[in-house]
Structures are given as C-alpha cells and as structure tokens.
Amino acid sequence: MKMSVAFFVFLKKKGEFLVLEKVNQVPIKFVFGKGSLKNIGVLTKSYGKRAFVVTGRSSTKKTGVLDRVIGYLKEKDIDTVVFDEVESNPLTTTVKRAASLLKEHECDVVIGLGGGSSMDAAKCIAFSAVNEGDISDYIFGKEGKNALPIIAITTTAGTGSEGDSLAVLTNPETKDKKSLKSPYIYPKVSIIDPELMMTLPSSMIAATGFDALSHSVEAFLAKNSRSDIEEMALEAIGLLFKFLPKVYKNSTDTESWEKVAYANTIGGIVIDQAGVVLPHGMEHPVSGLLNATHGEGLAALFPKILEFSYKGCQEKFLRMAKVIGIEEQGLTKEEAALQCVKAFEKLLKALDLQVTLSQLGVKETHVDWLVENAMKTMTYAISNHPIPCKEKSLKELYVACL
Ligand SMILES: [Fe+2]
Structure with missing residues (x-):
C-alpha cells in the first residue's frame, strides 16, 4: 500500500502486516492490513487469558467475524466471554450491565469488535471494571484511575475509535450523549483490517x-x-x-x-x-x-x-x-x-x-x-x-x- 508515512513510524513489517507504533502522541499499536484479523490471538495473549468480547447484536455474527475471533483466541488458549448486546448509540445502562458480567466471569482483557458503538462500549466497560460508581460522573469530569487492557477491532471506517481515547455513551434518562475522555481507554492494540469493512451495507x-x-x-x-x-x-x-x-x-x-x-x-x-x-x-x-x-x-x-x-x-x-x-x-x-x-x-x-x-x-x-x-x-x-x-x-x- 502506498501512502504518506510522514506521521507514521513504521517500525517493522511482520509478513504482510504493517505494525505502526508511536503515531504522533497516541500510545496505540496499530496493526493494519487486509487479513490482519488473524493476529488477534497472539496480540491479545500479552494482555490476558480471558477476553470479554464486546460486539453488536447481529452483524459480526452474520459475517462470521465473531466466530473467527473466538477461534483465533482459542488457538492461543485464551477463553472468551461474549457480550453481544451493544446497541447503536450505546447506553450507560448497557455498559453497567456488561461490566458486572465481566467481573462475574473474571475477564482480564476487553476486545471491542464492530463499529464505533462496540469499540466505545468496550472502552467504557474496561474502564467501569476498575472505577467504582456511575460512569456518567466520569463522563462529566470525574477522574478515573485505570482500565483493563483494551483491544479494538474495527469493522467500519467511521468513528476512528481505534485511534483515540474517547468513547461516546448516551444516558437514557437525561438523553445526554457525551464522550468519556481518559488516557486509560486508549486501546493497547487496534486491528484495522479493511477486509472486514467490505460487507457493510x-x-x-x-x-x-x-x-x-x-x-x-x-x-x-x-x-x-x-x-x-x-x-x-x-x-x-x-x-x-x-x-x-x-x-x-x-x-x-x-x-x-x-x-x-x-x-x-x-x-x-x-x-x-x-x-x-x-x-x-x-x-x-x-x-x-x-x-x-x-x-x-x-x-x-x-x-x-x-x-x-x-x-x-x-x-x-x-x-x-x-x-x-x-x-x-x-x-x-x-x-x-x-x-x-x-x-x-x-x-x-x-x-x-x-x-x-x-x-x-x-x-x-x-x-x-x-x-x-x-x-x-x-x-x-x-x-x-x-x-x-x-x-x-x-x-x-x-x-x-x-
Ligand atoms: Fe463522530
């Protein structure tokens, strides 16, 4: 792929995948390229043994991407717990429900699989797992202390959530739709596999x-x-x-x-x-x-x-x-x-x-x-x-x- 590399430091080329690190001030490892999804097992292994996979209700199931992710993780002995209830414009209440499920299953890494809604929900679930209280308070400025490691797999070219420390939620009571911004919710790794985007309507x-x-x-x-x-x-x-x-x-x-x-x-x-x-x-x-x-x-x-x-x-x-x-x-x-x-x-x-x-x-x-x-x-x-x-x-x- 030929494009400007002015702001990307290409540290190494692993097979056909570009691994981009130290992009500007964003502390994310970007794994970019057609077919790069299959690296998910090896990339997750450094961060945990039981992954909480956050996704939407249907599309990643229909396309088989969810099953592929579970399979690649299994190959590297990583257990998975799937939370597939993320709606478009994800709700604070959905995140709360998911975070307690994550704690119940003692997951140690969170994977956001889908478009912006799934990645944003994953970020907030990883954040809520270690920060007590109502996430709306953190959205309106309360400081957090940490988050579980987050891996983002984007299946749309839209929100850019794989490249930032933002996650937008809607509070169903107040209808406030606002971003959580925290340095703890930068994904550790983001997989950008254009092949996953080709099945979008x-x-x-x-x-x-x-x-x-x-x-x-x-x-x-x-x-x-x-x-x-x-x-x-x-x-x-x-x-x-x-x-x-x-x-x-x-x-x-x-x-x-x-x-x-x-x-x-x-x-x-x-x-x-x-x-x-x-x-x-x-x-x-x-x-x-x-x-x-x-x-x-x-x-x-x-x-x-x-x-x-x-x-x-x-x-x-x-x-x-x-x-x-x-x-x-x-x-x-x-x-x-x-x-x-x-x-x-x-x-x-x-x-x-x-x-x-x-x-x-x-x-x-x-x-x-x-x-x-x-x-x-x-x-x-x-x-x-x-x-x-x-x-x-x-x-x-x-x-x-x-
Ligand atoms: Fe946007």
Whole structure:
C-alpha cells in the first residue's frame, strides 16, 4: 500500500502486516492490513487469558467475524466471554450491565469488535471494571484511575475509535450523549483490517465514512489544532474525498478500502489531539434525543455549518480546497472557499446522504432542548469552533437544517 508515512513510524513489517507504533502522541499499536484479523490471538495473549468480547447484536455474527475471533483466541488458549448486546448509540445502562458480567466471569482483557458503538462500549466497560460508581460522573469530569487492557477491532471506517481515547455513551434518562475522555481507554492494540469493512451495507458505508471525514475536517478547523494535526487531517480529507465515493459505489474495491480505512484511523487520532467542533457539538444532542444515525445527523448539519463558518476562517478553507482538487485559478479567495463548501454538498449527493434534520425526526419543538443540551454536554466542541457561536446561532442553524 502506498501512502504518506510522514506521521507514521513504521517500525517493522511482520509478513504482510504493517505494525505502526508511536503515531504522533497516541500510545496505540496499530496493526493494519487486509487479513490482519488473524493476529488477534497472539496480540491479545500479552494482555490476558480471558477476553470479554464486546460486539453488536447481529452483524459480526452474520459475517462470521465473531466466530473467527473466538477461534483465533482459542488457538492461543485464551477463553472468551461474549457480550453481544451493544446497541447503536450505546447506553450507560448497557455498559453497567456488561461490566458486572465481566467481573462475574473474571475477564482480564476487553476486545471491542464492530463499529464505533462496540469499540466505545468496550472502552467504557474496561474502564467501569476498575472505577467504582456511575460512569456518567466520569463522563462529566470525574477522574478515573485505570482500565483493563483494551483491544479494538474495527469493522467500519467511521468513528476512528481505534485511534483515540474517547468513547461516546448516551444516558437514557437525561438523553445526554457525551464522550468519556481518559488516557486509560486508549486501546493497547487496534486491528484495522479493511477486509472486514467490505460487507457493510452501502448506507452504512456512506454514513460511517462521512463521520470519518467530519472528524478530520473538524480537527483541522479546530481552534485547538496545531500544524502537525492539520497536515494529518488534510491528508485524510483528501483521501476520503477521493476514495469514499469509490467504496460506496463498489464495496469490493480493496485498494480504495485501504485508503478509506487508513484515513478513518487518522480521523480518530486527530480528534483525540485537537477535539471536534460544531458539527459534532450539534449532532450529539440529535442522536442522543432521537437515536438517529450519527453520520446522517452530521450530514444534515454539515453544509449549513460550513456556510456559517467559511468566511471567518477562509485560509483554512482554501487549504482544504487544494486537497480536494478545487481549481482556484480565476477565483477570489472567498469564491474558492465557497467552492469548498459546495464540494462537500456535492460529496453528500454522491453518497446519497442529502438529508434534513426533519427527515431524522427533529421537530421545531425540539430545537430549544437541542440548543440547551448542546450548551450543556458539548461546551468544549462549541468553544473549539473557529467561529464564535452562542445559543442564538445554534438555534438558527438547527432551524435552517430542519
Ligand atoms: Fe463522530
């Protein structure tokens, strides 16, 4: 696979698998490549003897990936306890139930197998196993002390959870959807096997892929970004613009999947370092309240947020315009930045992701709650946005996206 290695230190090549270590400041060992899943036994062995495998209700069973994981672990004498009850937008109550099951079975390592929901739930279960009390308190700032070792196996190119110390949960009582951020929930090892992503339905490829793109765009625009993060994010934006429509049209295109999977993991790394901004800041309340698909919520909000933002950070939009192939000749800077906004709209069209908040179930009567909840749960993301944004602008944006 040929791609930039500017930020990856390739320490060794084991057979056909790339083992990437010391990526920027992220202390994760990334095992990347088609077929790399089969390393799960040997990689887990260093961390435990009884693995708690966290996954969703159906997809990893249907595709046979769960059975393969159990088999590879068994070959290395690692017992497994499977928890297969993770929902999309995983709940704090699900994590609590799973953590007591883990303790009952005395598991010593946690494997998150699936998309972002499964990996995020796995992180929170590993964290809850050693930190007493309600996980919501830790999500709202209480400090943890440790976590069981976590191995992430991503089957989607979406959340980038395999590359960060974040895990998003929804509290079913308050509808707060917010990240736990803790250095203890970095996966020890992340397996990124593009082959596992090829069986996704096309609507999931589009929605999760757009989430990945959103991560890189947001980290690039973030006030808290820095030059090395900006360069990584730009590389991912360029790759996703080019290759996401290709895998959406042809999910068996292995080479394009490699690029998309790599860019997705970069998306996780960059939000870990720079944070997200307004799209995630405004989307979490939507999927927290209505259990909407995260990537679709982002798609509904993204164009209007870019329109609201591009004039205030024109230079950054011009840099994005370059990597997504916009020809600037004959255009003023402002026109080129606007072309960049339009290119995102075109991409959403190509991914059949032109949705509105109304189509996701949002009503005008929800808007005040969404604004209030965004200010409460996503304070950091809103203040990290490059353009100042108060309640009034949030309200106008939500209404414009209905
Ligand atoms: Fe996301």
